[in-house]
Amino acid sequence: MDSExxxxxxxxxxxxxxxxxxxxxxxxxxxTGGSLSAIxxxxxxxxxxxxxxxxxxxxxxxxxxxxxxxxxxPALYVALAEAGYFPKEDLMTLRRLGSHLQxxxxxxxxxxxxxxxxxxxxxxxxANGMALGLRLDGSSSRVYAMLGDGELQEGQVWExxxxxxxxxxxxxxxxxxxxxxxxxxxxxxxxxxxPVTDKFRAFGWNVIDIDGHDMGAIVAALGQAAGxxxxxxxxxxxxxxxxxxxxxENKASYHGVAPSDEELPKAMECLGEQCYL
Amino acid sequence: MSTMIATRDxxxxxxxxxxxxxxxxxxxxxxLSGSTKTSIFAxxxxxxxxxxxxxxxxxxxxxxxxxxxxxxxxxxTFAIFAVGRAWEQVRQSAAYPKAxxxxxxxxxxxxxxxxxxxxxxxxxxxxxxxxxxxxxxxxADGPETAxxxxxxxxxKGPVYVRLGRNKVPTVTAEETPFEIGKGVQLxxxxxxxxxxxxxxxxxxxxxxxxxxxxxxSARVVHLATVKPLxxxxxxxxxxxxxxIVTAEEHSIVGGLGGAVAEFLGENSPVPLKRVGxxxxxxxxxxxxxxxxxFGLMPADLVEAARGVVARKGK
Numbered sequence: 001m002d003s004e005x006x007x008x009x010x011x012x013x014x015x016x017x018x019x020x021x022x023x024x025x026x027x028x029x030x031x032t033g034g035s036l037s038a039i040x041x042x043x044x045x046x047x048x049x050x051x052x053x054x055x056x057x058x059x060x061x062x063x064x065x066x067x068x069x070x071x072x073x074p075a076l077y078v079a080l081a082e083a084g085y086f087p088k089e090d091l092m093t094l095r096r097l098g099s100h101l102q103x104x105x106x107x108x109x110x111x112x113x114x115x116x117x118x119x120x121x122x123x124x125x126x127a128n129g130m131a132l133g134l135r136l137d138g139s140s141s142r143v144y145a146m147l148g149d150g151e152l153q154e155g156q157v158w159e160x161x162x163x164x165x166x167x168x169x170x171x172x173x174x175x176x177x178x179x180x181x182x183x184x185x186x187x188x189x190x191x192x193x194x195p196v197t198d199k200f201r202a203f204g205w206n207v208i209d210i211d212g213h214d215m216g217a218i219v220a221a222l223g224q225a226a227g228x229x230x231x232x233x234x235x236x237x238x239x240x241x242x243x244x245x246x247x248x249e250n251k252a253s254y255h256g257v258a259p260s261d262e263e264l265p266k267a268m269e270c271l272g273e274q275c276y277l
Numbered sequence: 278m279s280t281m282i283a284t285r286d287x288x289x290x291x292x293x294x295x296x297x298x299x300x301x302x303x304x305x306x307x308x309l310s311g312s313t314k315t316s317i318f319a320x321x322x323x324x325x326x327x328x329x330x331x332x333x334x335x336x337x338x339x340x341x342x343x344x345x346x347x348x349x350x351x352x353x354t355f356a357i358f359a360v361g362r363a364w365e366q367v368r369q370s371a372a373y374p375k376a377x378x379x380x381x382x383x384x385x386x387x388x389x390x391x392x393x394x395x396x397x398x399x400x401x402x403x404x405x406x407x408x409x410x411x412x413x414x415x416x417a418d419g420p421e422t423a424x425x426x427x428x429x430x431x432x433k434g435p436v437y438v439r440l441g442r443n444k445v446p447t448v449t450a451e452e453t454p455f456e457i458g459k460g461v462q463l464x465x466x467x468x469x470x471x472x473x474x475x476x477x478x479x480x481x482x483x484x485x486x487x488x489x490x491x492x493x494s495a496r497v498v499h500l501a502t503v504k505p506l507x508x509x510x511x512x513x514x515x516x517x518x519x520x521i522v523t524a525e526e527h528s529i530v531g532g533l534g535g536a537v538a539e540f541l542g543e544n545s546p547v548p549l550k551r552v553g554x555x556x557x558x559x560x561x562x563x564x565x566x567x568x569x570x571f572g573l574m575p576a577d578l579v580e581a582a583r584g585v586v587a588r589k590g591k
Contacts, residue, residue: 122366
């Protein structure tokens, strides 16, 4: 991939980070850290890798994305809005009564959201089911599922990992956003999940270990995943929770906290935006 | 009496027929396909059958994903695991998105028998009934199971069907209508109404015969669908007979009895008695012994009927 295209995606991700922070500032509720750690991968998927049609969200030929770590909904919503699934103004209704943008993704309400997630550990199973269904239909569509590293503590993830390996779901690609933090602190201290790569490899997966903020590496890994036959691929992405806003970075305390009025202009400055208050 | 068919056998046969008719039907099981009878489908359509191993949570989630991909997944295991082990997956992955997932659980209730309390689900109707978007069906016999499975396949949305392990007498006729949400009156009567589901409908029909000899006229209303509840047939029964006995092979807490008591308490209070497992766990034994042990025999229904009739007008 040429460097110009990579630069365009990086700029897109920067804009989407701005949207995430503005959206969460407006809602004053939601998950900042995990949205910012995930957004580079979400950007690569929606604006480079996935086949999808915002004008026809149910287009049968589309690739599917499942945000297993549903609390990073703002990262998904800003990408969907940017892609044109719904007006960007809707972002300002996040988590409000009557909004189609629920606290966690709801397929009944938001165009472009494939399944309901939010209760951790369930998304990969649903992604497996989609991959099995698409394979039965002889479809070339692919399924992408993004998990958090804390989420790997849920036993169902490993049931799903076992099943994806067993059924050799090579139309499935999981991405693990390893930001190393969960609500109560460091994943390693709360309940260690490493070595993540070895675990997936043992379950029969093709494993790619990357820097989850290196846009070139993300796009390359997704391409490599599409070429891997006979087994599902997992991209283990090393990320920084709160990435892009220095005072949010690597802080478990920003897991489920929205930016305050004072923090907003500083965050915009970090992201290269003019203060707009 | 009439023919004896296990509801799980009727399920297995019907599922295999449906597989022939609709290639979007897919089936998932958790290492119990021989017992749940999904093995019949598996033999005919191996490419559309997925054994998920002993991992019920993942099985239900996978079914939700298959539904999202346009398939009509039937998920089977024992009731205790489908509802117990995978409850939150049923809620979050299937019911919340109104996914087109059919959970057909066999081995419901105490007639599981020898396996004992660990395997006897006495809470599943209550738990499934509490989940929004969920439809709950408990067929009385083999022929009705066949109709219920076809209705579930045609219905768009999550359905829970509870079946049993053992052969049960056929109490519905070929022409008995089956419509989700509608009860059927299987015997008319004027002094009280048995409102029943599953295999307890046969017990109530037997009890009604005994009561006839005592000069008590008992109506039998079979509610295969516990949710949505058929309010019309219940109101009619309450108004015309003035007393109700509910009966289910399930805890008296939150199941059919709970649903009927809630509805009639608000809309047409009459003397009511819930017959079921009295808020306790199951135990090992033979199915017939257990029905007696837990007070689920026609004689128990006769006694309950006498009780509600005596309370009328007081």
